[in-house]
Amino acid sequence: MPTTKTLREGSTQKRAAILSAARELFLAQGFDRSSVDAVAARAEVSKRTVYDYFGDKRTLLQAVVDTVGRSLTDTIRRTLDDTLTGLPDGADLEERLITFSMRIATDMLGSAEYATLVRLVRTESGHLPYPGYNPMADTPEEAIAERFAAFAAAGLLDIPDPRLAVDQFLVLAFGVALNKFGSANAAEDPRVEPLVVEGVRTFLRAFRAGPVR
Incomplete structure (x- = not known):
């Protein structure tokens, strides 16, 4: 312990x-x-x-994992600030969501920090507080949900539950690549990008406010 x-x-x-x-x-x-x-x-x-x-050494391992998790969370927050700040018009929403998703698929999922987190959580799970320990918890999803809520309030998205919408967005944007290739790292695999782009477009077809485009 x-x-x-x-x-x-x-x-x-x-x-x-x-x-x-x-x-x-x-x-x-x-x-x-x-x-x-x-x-x-x-x-x-x-x-x-x-x-x-x-x-002790176990607390040191957890501190290493937590530090990497905070670094990745900071990357996500910076990416949000760079790509999804303010209220885009309807036509720009798709472009911004694609840009955000591709930045996550490269700057985050292609980073040494992410590789470190995945490896330590997988190989040293028995020395962490509990199986499946995730130092990021729901923090990134909550941050994205705040942006989605603002888009919904502005009439850009039709999402009664922004937090649930984030889970659906992440599955559509990254889930197919994860299922097919075991990774959504667009920095290393060019097959990821078209799946991310189509996932974002599928999300918008389902949840964009107003007439279906």
Whole structure:
């Protein structure tokens, strides 16, 4: 079980160095073969500092996973701000949703951060708080739902439940690629893009407000 002792916040620089060292070792050697001594040596801190900051190795692993999750959530929020801020006109909504989806399929799903999260959650699930542990939880979906709610209020989408609409959008935009190829990473697989684009268009055919186009 993760530690329950009171931990030090300590130096931001040392904390980042420990997390970086742990991430590298967990990916290269796995959790079981990565010692706290090795993490401390790579981070150029004392073993005591690692324990003071994180308590034990399982808590350190969770901290690594949580840090990667926050980074990915920040990427999604930046992408939302870049692509879905303000109220587009009806014709521009499709273009913006496609741009947003393709940015997610490349900048996020094609990133080292995402690859790290997937690998650690899959291979080290027994050392995380519970099976299927997801440090991102529903945060990205909630952020997208806020934008969809604004579009609905402006008469652009007909979605009584914005949060449910987000789940449907994600399935349509990325689900087919995930089912067919096991990944929706458009940065590595050119077959993903047309499926994402058609998924967005299918979503709009179902949920765009006004006459069907």
